[in-house]
Amino acid sequence: MASNSLRRETLNLYKKILRIGRSWNATNSNNTQDERNYILKETRHWFLVNKNVTNTQAIKDHLQEGEARLEMALHYKNPYPRPVNLPPKTFTVRQGKKHGIAQEKLREQSRPVYVKSIDYESGIKSKT
Structure with a gap:
């Protein structure tokens, strides 16, 4: 049952990040498309790299990292790691x-x- 919950949470995070990435507006409008591409590329990369992770704690850690990176990007209006x-x-x-x-x-x-x-x-x- 817990794995279904984690799967749902993972898919929700993935969709949320992709949705934000498609509608992202950079602080400098000249960079909007570059930043959108970066968000989408990073999202696909990290979810693909971690698709075979089965350890429950590792999955929770990756979800926490994804949420933290998303919140940092939204807060600072900068998708790149701080x-x-x-x-x-x-x-x-x-x-x-x-x-x-x-x-x-x-x-x-x-x-x-x-x-x-x-x-x-x-x-x-x-x-x-």
Whole structure:
């Protein structure tokens, strides 16, 4: 029963994002079509990449990320992922190697939900 609920929730999110993508208006009207294309392309890409995910928690995490990215796009009127700032007293990935596991944990905890898939695809390993 829970899988039907997650399936329905996933399809609703997919349709919602596609609907918004088709009617998206950029703050600069010259960019409207580019931003619409980006939204539709990203949506199709991520739903296709994650179509075989069967772990309930992973599905919930992906749905949460999708909702967060959508809300960020609507709020900031910008469909592109927001930059991520590291918390104070942390090191970059390259510097963190010599500073140990504590830095890695701090960096991982500071990652917003809306960039987890992007980080994973770009080679930054996520534990979710």
